[in-house]
Amino acid sequence: MxxxxxxxxxxxxxxxxxxxxxxxxxxxxxxxxxxxxxxxxxxxxxxxxxxxxxxxxxxxxxxxxxxxxxxxxxxxxxxxxxxxxxxxxxxxxxxxxxxxxxxxxxxxxxxxxxxxxxxxxxxxxxxxxxxxxxxxxxxxxxxxxxxxxxxxxxxxxxxxxxxxxxxxxxxxxxxxxxxRSRSVVHPPVFSRSVIQARPDPNTETSSAAYYAAKSAARAPPSEKMATATFKFSHAAIKRRLMEISENCTSATPFDLLAALFWTRVARLKVKAEGNDYSHSLSVCTDARMVSKENGKPVPLGYYGNALHFSLLSLEQVDGCGLGHVVREVHCHVESIDEEWIRSSIDWLESRKGEGGKYGPPFRMYGPELTCIRMDHMIGPSGPLTYEAGFGEEAEPIHVSYHVRSVEGEGLILVMPSPEGGLARAVTVTLPEKELAELSKDEAILGLDPTFLLSGSVRY
The missing domain is CATH 3.30.559.10 (Chloramphenicol acetyltransferase-like domain)
Known part of the structure; x- marks a missing residue:
């Protein structure tokens, strides 16, 4: 059926x-x-x-x-x-x-x-x-x-x-x-000062150029997409990080998992299309902990959108070694600064037409493979996502995130896991055939993932 x-x-x-x-x-x-x-x-x-x-x-x-x-x-x-x-x-x-x-x-x-x-x-x-x-x-x-x-x-x-x-x-x-009659730890903040254009805007950056290219990109042919969630334990992530520590001693679980899934998806595309061309990854990070307002990070409770998309391109992804790609992802994430973020906002504001009307929306997720980083949602006592319990014995056992109207190569969300520590849950949306192949990939299975909500995937 x-x-x-x-x-x-x-x-x-x-x-x-x-x-x-x-x-x-x-x-x-x-x-x-x-x-x-x-x-x-x-x-x-x-x-x-x-x-x-x-x-x-x-x-x-x-x-x-x-x-x-x-x-x-x-x-x-x-x-x-x-x-x-x-x-x-x-x-x-x-x-x-x-x-x-x-x-x-x-x-x-x-x-x-x-x-x-x-x-x-x-x-x-x-x-x-x-x-x-x-x-x-x-x-x-x-x-x-x-x-x-x-x-x-x-x-x-x-x-x-x-x-x-x-x-x-x-x-x-x-x-x-x-x-639960507790104080709201992160109440909403409705200030718009940081997510608006500056008096002296700067749109001459690679960040602004990427947004401009994204807004002009044509929608790729639609494919039937499928989604599955892979849960990786603290022990498995720790072991793999130690194995690639010679390449990047300060690598994070996000760096590892973004590089792992990127390389394996790239391998599938090379196998299917027979081309070894440059590959790009759109890295989506939350600007709340990077942008500054009066010298301080934007509050976590900022209400609205504070996502930033940046492009990481390598001449070769498949076959160049996981440790190398992990280091490239890590250096890219570490290089994202306030100027990158503010210049992209400057560019979005510059699209205003006569009368002050904003430019039309466009596909922010795609066309490149997009990977979302949510490490900032891990607090001192564990993942904030899993503190959403209606009682001491009623904590969530799993939380799924989905973005609709994603087009292009696919979407990867690297999220906190209820286990805490280095453990992560990775939700992957790819063309159906690619996801079925990815779920049998030896490099990913080597981390002993637990599969959830993957009923359409055949192993």
């Missing part, structure tokens, strides 16, 4: 709207930045999986009350998107509310994690694309999915104009902190 023929195991049975517990004052608006506008073709989806049956009845559960309290910190989340006088998008903070969807899943949680794939996982975070007139459209959706025999998956979806993975994660964690 094909994916198109398979009946969904997720059954949506009710919808409601949740508003903030404290009304928003009249006339409040949240303008989107040039970077927010550039992300307009994409949407973001995060799914938190829980073994525990954390809800008895969500309609009456205290968690819904705490969600309303948390939403009072985020007026843009409960508002509606409108055009302002310049023709740009902004949020009318009118507290129209967040759509809540409830669903049941016709299988157990363990069976779902074994047998579902990235396509089916989308059913846990059903999404309606933004209509031409979004005045009544909720830009955020929360879907509560209950599995047979216990267990819950909560899907958070939003337009990428509103939030990047860090922002969406901290919004969700604010709900958890509020539910």
């Amino acid at each position: 094909t994916m198109l023929e398979r009946k969904s195991r997720v059954n949506i049975h009710s919808k409601l709207t949740t508003v903030s517990s404290r009304p928003v004052g009249p006339g409040k608006a949240h303008p989107f930045t040039a970077l927010d506008h550039a992300m307009g073709l994409h949407s973001l989806h995060v799914v938190f999986y829980y073994k525990a049956n954390i809800f008895k009845d969500f309609d009456l559960d205290p968690s819904r009350v705490s969600l309303s309290d948390a939403l009072s910190l985020y007026p843009p989340v409960t508002g509606r998107i409108v055009r302002n006088g310049d023709g740009n998008w902004e949020v009318n903070c009118n507290d129209a509310g967040v759509r809540i969807v409830r669903a049941s899943v016709g299988t157990t949680l363990d069976e779902w994690l074994r047998s579902a794939d990235g396509v089916e996982e989308k059913d846990l975070a059903v999404w309606d694309d933004m209509p031409e007139d979004p005045i009544n459209w909720s830009p955020f959706r929360i879907q509560v999915n209950e599995f047979e025999g216990g267990g819950v998956a909560i899907g958070l979806s939003c337009t990428h104009m509103h939030a990047d993975p860090t922002c969406a994660t901290l919004l969700y964690k604010s709900w958890i902190d509020t539910h």
Whole structure:
């Protein structure tokens, strides 16, 4: 049975709207930045999986009350998107509310994690694309999915104009902190000063040139894509880092995994196409810990998009040695500085037309293979992603991240793992045939990964 023929195991049975517990004052608006506008073709989806049956009845559960309290910190989340006088998008903070969807899943949680794939996982975070007139459209959706025999998956979806993975994660964690009567550790910060053009802009950088090339790139032929998640243990990553330490003594788990998957994907492309040409990797990092505001890093709670895309190109990737590629990835990541980031913002702002209207959005993820680095989400006590527990015995066992409308060679997300330490979870979206081959790759299997949500992949 094909994916198109398979009946969904997720059954949506009710919808409601949740508003903030404290009304928003009249006339409040949240303008989107040039970077927010550039992300307009994409949407973001995060799914938190829980073994525990954390809800008895969500309609009456205290968690819904705490969600309303948390939403009072985020007026843009409960508002509606409108055009302002310049023709740009902004949020009318009118507290129209967040759509809540409830669903049941016709299988157990363990069976779902074994047998579902990235396509089916989308059913846990059903999404309606933004209509031409979004005045009544909720830009955020929360879907509560209950599995047979216990267990819950909560899907958070939003337009990428509103939030990047860090922002969406901290919004969700604010709900958890509020539910557990704890202080919100990273409250939202709505300052726009850093993510705006400077009085003396600089668009003559390689960073700005890359954004310009990305905006002009033609969409490649569409292919059927598949997604799988590989989980690597602390011990396996530590062992491999020691093995390549002669090449790069300060390599991080991201450097290793980005280089490993890049080289193996490049090998597949050389094998399929018969060409040994230069290869490029688009490295996506979070600018919050690099950009400065009054000499200090931008707060982790900055609300909106703070992603930066940079291009790493090598004449040869396949066959030149993993340690060499790890060193190149490490040096590239370390070289990303405030000027790179600010110049890309300067370029985005320079696209304004007459009257101040921003340029149209374009595919930020692609056409090159894109790798997202989320190391900044690991705090002193472990991954912030996995601190989103509704109680001491109700921590998430897995968190999935997906970006939609990705085009080109594919997407790799290197995320924290619940094990902590050097352990990482890597979610890979590639053309279906490539992913099936990659999942049998000896170099990757040598790190003893655990596979999740890879039901369409044949090993």
